[in-house]
Amino acid sequence: MSLDGISKVQEANQVGHGGLISSLEEIQSKYGYLPEEALRELAEKTGRSLVDIYGVATFYRAFSLKPRGKHLISVCLGTACHVRGGPAIAEEVSRQLNVKPGDTTSDREFTLETVNCLGACALGPVIVVDGHYFPKVKTLMVKEILEKASAGLDLVEIETDQRVFPIEVSCSRCNHSLMDSRHLIDGQPVIRVTMSFGNRHGRMLLSSLYGSYNVASEYEIPPDTIVQMFCPHCHAELIGGAKCGECGALMVPMIVRGGGVVQICSRRGCKGHILDLGGATID
Numbered sequence: 001m002s003l004d005g006i007s008k009v010q011e012a013n014q015v016g017h018g019g020l021i022s023s024l025e026e027i028q029s030k031y032g033y034l035p036e037e038a039l040r041e042l043a044e045k046t047g048r049s050l051v052d053i054y055g056v057a058t059f060y061r062a063f064s065l066k067p068r069g070k071h072l073i074s075v076c077l078g079t080a081c082h083v084r085g086g087p088a089i090a091e092e093v094s095r096q097l098n099v100k101p102g103d104t105t106s107d108r109e110f111t112l113e114t115v116n117c118l119g120a121c122a123l124g125p126v127i128v129v130d131g132h133y134f135p136k137v138k139t140l141m142v143k144e145i146l147e148k149a150s151a152g153l154d155l156v157e158i159e160t161d162q163r164v165f166p167i168e169v170s171c172s173r174c175n176h177s178l179m180d181s182r183h184l185i186d187g188q189p190v191i192r193v194t195m196s197f198g199n200r201h202g203r204m205l206l207s208s209l210y211g212s213y214n215v216a217s218e219y220e221i222p223p224d225t226i227v228q229m230f231c232p233h234c235h236a237e238l239i240g241g242a243k244c245g246e247c248g249a250l251m252v253p254m255i256v257r258g259g260g261v262v263q264i265c266s267r268r269g270c271k272g273h274i275l276d277l278g279g280a281t282i283d
């Protein structure tokens, strides 16, 4: 096993934790998981201790130390989903696939995992399949969901679809990264913000694919609602002066890694968005 093709190894040595995550992401995307041999080689090349590397690899849910199946089924057993029947859903998936949580089917089609919260508690019980959220799942729906997963959910082809591409963003006030690798939407680490509308306050996860409008939130947001978004680190409201060209609501600005600003409309359901890279390019 060689890491020669892993371009971020050098970066891991130079920029610490963030660089290490980038290296792990590259290894995961090359092999589909993090083979022990590759982690040992990474430790050797970067001078980081293996314990350190395992600590990061096991902290983030997006990483796996075991080979994963073609489709990843995550059944939420967080409190909200638990009280609405999450355990029965997990049992039904387990029964139909004939695997325990944490295991992969012998044909390597499915990996089943149970998780603590997927950030969409109002929609529980929730299953996420390959980055697609299935809300308010009942045991009778499990068979159909697995069939849909086998047939291929309408996954966004990042490599070939020019209309969508992943971006990494940070807070426009404190510049802290808003990316969260512990949750995936569209198969990508999410943008995590805190949201507020009416008397509801909670977590909101946005797809980091520019051109995708998939979101998951702690509370169901009625269409047309204006949502205020806040940085989860400095708690400042993400707000600028610009108005949406589609509906006139205020835009929510975020800094794009590599240079520039992305702005999304604060109205639920509106697809107004602007990406101004200021002449810079995204890696």
Ligand code: FES
Residues within 6 Å of the ligand: 076, 077, 078, 079, 080, 081, 082, 116, 117, 118, 119, 120, 121, 122, 124, 125, 126
């Ligand atoms: S508890 Fe299931 S999404 Fe939060």
